[in-house]
Amino acid sequence: YFFIQMDDINVLHHRCLLNLRRRIRDIGDGRPAQERYMRLQKDGETLSYQGNSEEVGCYVAGHPLSKGNYYFEVMIVDTGVRGTIAVGLVPKFYRLDHQPGWLPYSVAYHADNGKLYNGNPVGQQFGPKCARGDRIGCGIHSENTEAGFTTVFFSKNGKEVGSVKVPVLAEGLFPAVGMHSMGEEVKVDLSMMMVDSHEDDWGRLYDVRVSGTLLEYVGKGKSIMDVGLAQARQSLTTRCHYYEVEIVDAGEKCYIALGLARRDYPRNRHPGWSRGSVAYHADDGKIFHGSGVGDAFGPRCFKGDIMGCGIMFPLDYIPDGEGEDDTDDWDRPDVRPGHAGVQNVLYLNDEEEEEEEEEEDGEEVEQGQEGRKVTVFFTRNGKLMGRREMAVPPGGLYPTVGMLSSGEKVKVDLHPLSG
Known part of the structure; x- marks a missing residue:
């Protein structure tokens, strides 16, 4: 000592x-993460909806959140026609034709109605609606992790809105963004994960x-x-x-x-x-x-x-x-x-x-x-x-x-x- x-x-x-x-840290072996997205156009950190407003577009990041990389943010650049933008966490091979939060083992905060969707297509009132220029954040409270469960929290413009306990598969929970109407565009900041x-x-x-x-x-x-x-x-x-x-x-x-x-x-x-x-x-x-x-x-x-x-x-x-x-x-x-x-x-x-x-x-x-x-x-x-x-x-x-x-x-x- x-x-x-x-x-x-x-x-x-x-x-x-x-x-x-x-x-000086080892920042990894340099291999690209296998991110997935459908009905979205990706240009750097910007995602824009490319569907016909009847079909969901979804993005899933290549790496899950973890104790060291526990938070990310999405800034709404344009709400488009309806502002049906969702930010949350999903399993690695989540279906890309569904909004985050709709299917089991996923959870998301939806900007258009302020509702939380926790593995169910029916949401519950959670926080305020979000508009152009707002930042929606999502992270995990690893101190509240139990076997098979973790606490996920959401923020709006840097202020925590609320949290919910969710089940976690062995592969972890991956940052995800969903969109569902023409003109919707967001900027995803995953750099906050790399701390x-x-x-x-x-x-x-x-x-x-x-x-x-x-x-x-x-x-x-x-x-x-x-x-x-x-x-x-x-x-x-x-x-x-x-x-x-x-x-x-x-x-x-x-x-x-x-x-x-x-x-x-x-x-x-x-x-x-x-x-x-x-x-x-x-x-x-x-x-x-x-x-x-x-x-x-x-x-x-x-x-x-x-x-x-x-x-x-x-x-x-x-x-x-x-x-x-x-x-x-x-x-x-x-x-x-x-x-x-x-x-x-x-x-x-x-x-x-x-x-x-x-x-x-x-x-x-x-x-x-x-x-x-x-x-x-x-x-x-x-x-x-x-x-x-x-x-x-x-x-x-x-x-x-x-x-x-x-x-x-x-x-x-x-x-x-x-x-």
């Missing part, structure tokens, strides 16, 4: 430069848009309940114990916070505000440790500043099965499964009560971990700002970034010290 010493913190960036070679899991390995995302290493706040920013939260999929360990955030755009208020939090941290609470978390807040330079009241800690941070957070583990620290295998933290049996059925995030009324209960549970969790304490430290532009002792909750402490005002953007490096 590598145990960081206080005198080493100022050389973090030097170590980062020495490890840039880690960025580096070391740079964009997020387990939970709420009101945050991800593009490579960039996180962008897309929430309302009207009240303290409109927190945008991004939590990494893997906790910090003795081998991967530090991460950094660069402020690309401070937005309106620079309500940006970075820190560590328990795995089930409430989605509408800034890091540091609730039990089982600690965070350095850029707007006022304060540290928040399980409380909505912060303490003076360091200078404020602005555009261009790099904020860092890490853990100094004691020599006698006993990790929670660290290094036993490469299993994704979010796939372990103790991760609570998602709710069955459809969830419409835009219209839920009971989540605040659930999150309050989670907060109370977190207090008990932290109090029960007195025997496993670590020292959390924060940096600003490579220099140590301070540290805080903290109990480690079951499952560990996860890198967590919060944002709360319009226009905020940060660039995250989850593994600056990895070799």
Whole structure:
């Protein structure tokens, strides 16, 4: 194990430069994916309907979604006569004369009526209709994966609309687009699937848009309940114990916070505000440790500043099965499964009560971990700002970034010290 010493913190960036070679990835053997489509014309990323409006045209991508490649988007260029555009996931050899979602083991969000079709030609009300210029996104929540099932979510213009649990065949689920009237045209962006899991390995995302290493706040920013939260999929360990955030755009208020939090941290609470978390807040330079009241800690941070957070583990620290295998933290049996059925995030009324209960549970969790304490430290532009002792909750402490005002953007490096 590598145990960081206080005198080493100022050389973090030097170590980062020495490890840039880690960025070079094997991008595959170069063989083209076997995508399939019918009654559609494909020109680069653009698909346009070429049928007679009585027959469905369908496109199926060559690769399925996976834990590392879990999301794609479709922008509506033209709704044509009826706007009967569908975006979703299907089996590998799905029939190309049917809209995604109509046949078993497929699911899709339909733009013309806002309905969700889940293996059935009869849809159910799900979200708003979509028009020209709108972006429809589709992905999988791999943390909610069970044997033979996974949770599929849909978004409109970067904001999650809802999710549904669906069955999955062994071959996986493939991105698909369907069209059914003259003039319909879309642009498919599969590049969001091709993410580096070391740079964009997020387990939970709420009101945050991800593009490579960039996180962008897309929430309302009207009240303290409109927190945008991004939590990494893997906790910090003795081998991967530090991460950094660069402020690309401070937005309106620079309500940006970075820190560590328990795995089930409430989605509408800034890091540091609730039990089982600690965070350095850029707007006022304060540290928040399980409380909505912060303490003076360091200078404020602005555009261009790099904020860092890490853990100094004691020599006698006993990790929670660290290094036993490469299993994704979010796939372990103790991760609570998602709710069955459809969830419409835009219209839920009971989540605040659930999150309050989670907060109370977190207090008990932290109090029960007195025997496993670590020292959390924060940096600003490579220099140590301070540290805080903290109990480690079951499952560990996860890198967590919060944002709360319009226009905020940060660039995250989850593994600056990895070799």
